[in-house]
Amino acid sequence: xxxxxxxxxxxxxxxxxxxxxxxxxxxxxxxxxxxxxxxxxxxxxxxxxxxxxxxxxxxxxxxxxxxxxxxxxxxxxxxxxxxxxxxxxxxxxxxxxxxxxxxxxxxxxxxxxxxxxxxxxxxxxxxxxxxxxxxxxxxxxxxxxxxxxxxxxxxxxxxxxxxxxxxxxxxxxxxxxxxxxxxxxxxxxxxxxxxxxxxxxxxxxxxxxxxxxxxxxxxxxxxxxxxxxxxxxxxxxxxxxxxxxxxxxxxxxxxxxxxxxxxxxxxxxxxxxxxxxxxxxxxxxxxxxxxxxxxxxxx
Amino acid sequence: xxxxxxxxxxxxxxxxxxxxxxxxxxxxxxxxxxxxxxxxxxxxxxxxxxxxxxxxxxxxxxxxxxxxxxxxxxxxxxxxxxxxxxxxxxxxxxxxxxxxxxxxxxxxxxxxxxxxxxxxxxxxxxxxxxxxxxxxxxxxxxxxxxxxxxxxxxxxxxxxxxxxxxxxxxxxxxxxxxxxxxxxxxxxxxxxxxxxxxxxxxxxxxxxxxxxxxxxxxxxxxxxxxxxxxxxxxxxxxxxxxxxxxxxxxxxxxxxxxxxxxxxxxxxxxxxxxxxxxxxxxxxxxxxxxxxxxxxxxxxxxxxxxxxxxxxxxxxxxxxxxxxxxxxxxxxxxxxxxxxxxxxxxxxxxxxxxxxxxxxxxxxxxxxxxxxxxxxxxxxxxxxxxxxxxxxxxxxxxxxxxxxxxxxxxxxxxxxxxxxxxxxxxxxx
Numbered sequence: 001x002x003x004x005x006x007x008x009x010x011x012x013x014x015x016x017x018x019x020x021x022x023x024x025x026x027x028x029x030x031x032x033x034x035x036x037x038x039x040x041x042x043x044x045x046x047x048x049x050x051x052x053x054x055x056x057x058x059x060x061x062x063x064x065x066x067x068x069x070x071x072x073x074x075x076x077x078x079x080x081x082x083x084x085x086x087x088x089x090x091x092x093x094x095x096x097x098x099x100x101x102x103x104x105x106x107x108x109x110x111x112x113x114x115x116x117x118x119x120x121x122x123x124x125x126x127x128x129x130x131x132x133x134x135x136x137x138x139x140x141x142x143x144x145x146x147x148x149x150x151x152x153x154x155x156x157x158x159x160x161x162x163x164x165x166x167x168x169x170x171x172x173x174x175x176x177x178x179x180x181x182x183x184x185x186x187x188x189x190x191x192x193x194x195x196x197x198x199x200x201x202x203x204x205x206x207x208x209x210x211x212x213x214x215x216x217x218x219x220x221x222x223x224x225x226x227x228x229x230x231x232x233x234x235x236x237x238x239x240x241x242x243x244x245x246x247x248x249x250x251x252x253x254x255x256x257x258x259x260x261x262x263x264x265x266x267x268x269x270x271x272x273x274x275x276x277x278x279x280x281x282x283x284x285x286x287x288x289x290x291x292x293x294x295x296x297x298x299x
Numbered sequence: 300x301x302x303x304x305x306x307x308x309x310x311x312x313x314x315x316x317x318x319x320x321x322x323x324x325x326x327x328x329x330x331x332x333x334x335x336x337x338x339x340x341x342x343x344x345x346x347x348x349x350x351x352x353x354x355x356x357x358x359x360x361x362x363x364x365x366x367x368x369x370x371x372x373x374x375x376x377x378x379x380x381x382x383x384x385x386x387x388x389x390x391x392x393x394x395x396x397x398x399x400x401x402x403x404x405x406x407x408x409x410x411x412x413x414x415x416x417x418x419x420x421x422x423x424x425x426x427x428x429x430x431x432x433x434x435x436x437x438x439x440x441x442x443x444x445x446x447x448x449x450x451x452x453x454x455x456x457x458x459x460x461x462x463x464x465x466x467x468x469x470x471x472x473x474x475x476x477x478x479x480x481x482x483x484x485x486x487x488x489x490x491x492x493x494x495x496x497x498x499x500x501x502x503x504x505x506x507x508x509x510x511x512x513x514x515x516x517x518x519x520x521x522x523x524x525x526x527x528x529x530x531x532x533x534x535x536x537x538x539x540x541x542x543x544x545x546x547x548x549x550x551x552x553x554x555x556x557x558x559x560x561x562x563x564x565x566x567x568x569x570x571x572x573x574x575x576x577x578x579x580x581x582x583x584x585x586x587x588x589x590x591x592x593x594x595x596x597x598x599x600x601x602x603x604x605x606x607x608x609x610x611x612x613x614x615x616x617x618x619x620x621x622x623x624x625x626x627x628x629x630x631x632x633x634x635x636x637x638x639x640x641x642x643x644x645x646x647x648x649x650x651x652x653x654x655x656x657x658x659x660x661x662x663x664x665x666x667x668x669x670x671x672x673x674x675x676x677x678x679x680x681x682x683x684x685x686x687x688x689x690x691x692x693x694x695x696x697x698x699x700x701x702x703x704x705x706x707x708x709x710x711x712x713x714x715x716x717x718x719x720x721x722x723x724x725x726x727x728x
Contacts, residue, residue, distance in 0.1 A: 133603055134722035161605020172600040176312050186604045
């Protein structure tokens with residue numbers, strides 16, 4: 001599939017735009033990637049770096065795909081394993097709704113997976129099952145080698161605190177807490193004292209580029225900044241998995257790109273598994289794998 | 300602690316609504332607190348009055364009227380003196396005919412208008428000065444000039460004159476009043492809360508007997524040592540005097556009206572307290588339900604990020620208790636400012652016009668009441684003039700109630716939210 005990369009010239013007075021077209025399907029090995037990089041450097045000169053960063057991402061995707069095809073990813077070692085997962089919603093006076101039907105899915109540590117599908121396909125429900133935000137009607141959910149159905153309420157709370165992190169479409173920050181406090185609150189169930197929590201929260205906010213906005217309330221932050229706070233909060237307890245439900249749904253394209261880059265960096269730096277629910281195919285392209293879902297079934 | 304502080308901070312999220320809630324809580328609690336105070340005061344006063352009224356035995360002639368017939372024979376005193384259970388005996392010659400005032404001599408012999416004096420004096424009566432009531436000293440009698448009567452004035456012609464009568468007619472201490480041919484010497488001017496006190500002539504019962512030419516009494520009041528012995532004393536008297544005399548306790552004679560008023564005031568106060576309690580719990584509970592339902596989504600987020608239920612409950616409880624506590628502060632302020640007025644309303648709602656102590660409004664004034672400050676004349680006065688005083692017990696009970704309101708108001712709605720799965724709470728709108 002052809003994808004056009006558009007580079008905006010840094011000279012704002014001329015607004016010179018350059019572009020380079022290439023077919024992503026042709027990037028099927030390391031050699032072709034190196035050839036592409038050379039073409040970009042020759043054509044864009046000093047302005048090539050952004051494009052080269054993008055190509056690095058594509059290279060990573062290809063490498064992981066190659067590894068998977070070689071069998072380096074083993075389902076029994078999957079950090080997320082769903083078997084026969086179904087979820088039925090029942091409302092009084094209405095016929096039941098099958099949100100998920102017999103879903104089987106395995107994801108290994110370090111993968112970045114996009115779950116993509118039309119509205120009402122069950123994407124968010126699937127994420128909620130994996131994140132222990134809801135209980136399946138039937139089927140098994142094994143996360144980090146723990147069967148969620150065997151956990152009691154307290155264990156599930158601890159699981160949500162220690163093992164996973166959530167990023168929501170509408171950010172869901174506490175409105176009267178500062179950015180620092182919103183991140184710190186996620187660590188209240190740990191043994192850290194108040195000062196330690198604040199130090200860690202400050203580090204995380206710095207990591208996501210908000211070191212100068214720590215004491216601002218969510219209402220004083222832009223959408224992109226709020227989402228970055230949300231990501232910092234999700235990272236608070238060193239989770240193995242981050243679930244992001246339409247993380248760029250409320251953001252513009254520039255902010256969206258920043259967020260996705262952030263996820264990728266998190267995955268690389270911390271070997272965190274990232275699951276992104278999205279309807280945006282361009283975001284899916286940044287992921288190792290795309291899982292398509294429709295009418296509650298994995299396609 | 301951080302969770303508690305966070306809960307308290309949440310109060311200022313919607314300041315206008317929070318202020319409204321705090322004021323409503325404060326107002327409701329103020330009504331409860333005031334009603335409790337009044338109920339407590341009335342209860343305490345009722346206990347005192349019940350004992351006081353119950354221990355007083357009033358003896359009058361069976362055919363007594365308001366003329367000075369003095370129809371209780373003085374022989375009764377020899378019987379009462381032999382009953383050890385009797386603590387004190389007060390004897391009265393009451394309502395001596397004012398038409399007997401025929402002259403007024405000022406010091407130096409100048410005459411004053413006897414008709415005018417007659418009009419200015421409402422009651423003339425005598426009481427024994429050797430009673431246990433320390434002579435004429437009582438809470439209701441205030442010496443304005445001269446001196447009080449004492450034991451040395453027994454059989455004397457010395458009298459006390461009500462200050463209104465004196466002032467109206469320019470009578471001073473040292474002047475004389477001619478009554479039925481006897482010259483009475485004004486040794487003191489008195490005033491009191493009951494207006495008749497200010498328009499009366501008081502003397503010893505012996506002097507009154509001389510003036511009226513009788514040896515008996517119009518009324519005798521016995522104070523019994525304890526309420527348990529009252530019936531025994533009454534039985535002795537009734538056995539001896541049967542139908543000649545009317546023998547009853549003060550509570551039987553006058554206390555029913557008072558008891559009914561006390562019961563009514565107390566009932567209104569209790570009703571006010573219960574209504575205020577119910578209203579405040581309803582209001583706070585309703586408001587907390589709304590507040591919590593608005594924040595079910597927030598509860599879902601807190602659960603999703605792994606905050607344990609205990610911390611979520613602590614946060615919302617802190618918010619609710621903090622708001623209720625601020626309401627308590629408002630309650631205290633309202634109580635201090637408006638409490639006396641609310642008390643007056645409650646008392647007036649239950650008390651009879653006849654028991655009002657305002658001057659000129661006591662049509663059922665009984666002869667002898669001036670000199671007998673309890674029970675009849677001052678019992679209702681002691682109720683209607685109850686001082687509004689915030690006691691520690693009422694404050695503590697209101698504070699406990701405040702905290703309960705805060706706890707129940709928050710717990711009930713939040714428990715429902717906590718039972719939800721996080722995804723369900725996140726979807727809640």
